Amino acid sequence: MMQGRDTMDERPASIEERNLSKAESLLKSAGLIMPPVPEELIARFRERSSWCFSTRLLSVSPYNIKQYVQEALSGRVQDSLILARAGHGVNTYAMHYFLVHGPLQLFLQISWGGANMDSRQTTAEVNKCFRLVERLLESVGEGLRSGRLRPADRLTVVASNVYGGFWLAPTENGPTQTAAARWDGSARDPKIVLIEAIRWLTQTHTSVRPVIRISKSQYISGLQCRKLLWWMVHEPESPELAVGEELQVIFERGRRVGELARTCVPGGVLVGLPHHEVTHRLAATAQAIADKAPVVYEASFLEDGIFVAVDILQRRRDGFVMAEVKSTLDVKNDHIPDVAVQAHVVRRAGLTVKSAEVMHLNRECRYPDLSNLFVRENVTSVIRSAVRAVPKQAGELVSMLAGPLPEVKTGPHCTTPHACPFIERCWPPLPAHHVSSLYGIRKAKAEEFVADGYNTLFDLPRKFAASPAARRQIHSVRTGEMIVERDLRGALASLTPPIAFLDFETVNPAIPVWPGCRPYAQVPVQFSCHVLKADGVEHHAWLAEGPDDPREQFARALIAACAGVNTVLAYNAPFERQCIDGLIEALPHVEDDLVALSSRIRDLLPIVRDHVYHPDFGGSFSIKKVLPALVPGLGYDDLKIQDGRSAAAAIETLLLGADALTAAQQRSLRRDLLRYCERDTLGMVRLYERLLKLAGMGR
DNA sequence: TGTCCGATTCGAGGGCGATC
């Protein structure tokens, strides 16, 4: 579908055709052949100035080829064509043919037109390249037909005998990566680059050997367990690896923190391409480094089979400082291999890493002053030994991946430092009342029991040290009966009516949004309160609306709801107390009321833990376990939101990210949140009534 | 991801008795 050089039409020539023919005549007069012009671009093909024809306006001279390549690699360019002689001085000139068309991005720059150049030789060179361009375009068509190339792919070919050249296939095979590293100004025959790209396009699929490559996070997973890595690489679509809503919230949080971290080190170039576009990311990084960018964000490197994207790569006089952004409040142990592998890969790519840092959130920061939101901790010496270990580990992991699923014994690595998503594939389902379910048992102790042949609570020896709750658990499980201690009555009698049953839902944004809040400050934004009086039960509920600071309204509604009660009962009360302490700090004018309220708070959890055990508790006194066992029929299964973490994520979306939701979605989310929170406190009321009966105090 | 709380574990240091 290219424009032919011979026009057989008898009609008067259109403006476009006149432009085209003017370009052709000009080239012909200089001994050059006309390179191909895709039919779709002819309509926009214009003469812009002397020796310059293009379909787009030019902001800089085409001689500045790097800028055009960078623009294309960032994915911002529409289909276009530039055909121009450009340069400066008397001898620094070149012929340019820049074509962005479908999956092809071609940038050809051949020295031509300089006063002291060998005209015959340079003209011949340009013509040779133009002929290769014709072949390249034919090969693109062939590649599309054969499926070698897809319309959405991007094949980038940079052929310049001024700045060097390379080509980038849209697949992740090795040669492209090597080519990317050559964008360094070293001489490279443009014809060779064109021929390589043509060869690649006309190769059959089977001739390309897939090269195993892993990401940084996969490398980290591989350090934890090779089997886990093998499954991640060879079964990427497995359901265990599906990203759930909770994980998405964490990813989104990390993304926002990363974005904000960049603003603390301004003036950089962002390699913002999608992560799967590895080759283009590498090229864009190489370009930014070659351009001496002071900072590169998401700088991408691939060495030793490991792909890494460095959050912030900062140029210094004598090397680079790399910073890994973490949305935590401290440097964690598992950040060390993470930074180490990046440092290794970046060094392997030829850069001098002067220091490595973890840039994490600062617990001293208070909104609205976010100038100290991040702390940068130098971990260069901490990661040293981990960096040394990378080449060997990387080699082992990559060669392991080329083989069959490795044999790995189960052990602590199945849950540490991260819970393995494939754990059920390796661990047979544990029998009911396994020793690991004993309340408060330490992992090592449970393993010791199993090693000694004690698998379940039924097998345990009669004499061994255990807490009273654990003893009650063993006894209850062995007899199959619920155990109720005598002094439950006394514990319940200490709760003076009227009693309010209280539950908070909170948000804890990593990036604070309300005055005085630090990163991850727990801010209560919803409560449910059932007040049990002599004449029945009253329900109060409150849920914040919109992104404004909800604390004042929350506190006032809470104080009103608990007015006149003698006991405020919560399940795991330290949580509610901590939230109220936060409110007192933020709202000193209601301190007295809040302090009075806080002093009336009692905890239902220890009352259950110290007096009751039901075999269905499963070694846990969480209300999610206790309620279904003691109050059958009042679980959480019928609710859309079934636990606090989902509730917190939903509220954060509702309050701080409501733009992404329709009005109907917002209404539905509010309804679900109100139902969930109400169930928690209604559950506490029913649980309290059940405990009264068990203590012989109920009606 | 965070916090808080309580229980357990670990290690340092001191007291005390046995032995040389």
Added chain:
DNA sequence: GATCGCCCTCGAATCGGACA
């Protein structure tokens, strides 16, 4: 009297469990 080993105590660190 010096040394060694055992036991106890106490405080710090760690772990587990609860909440969001």
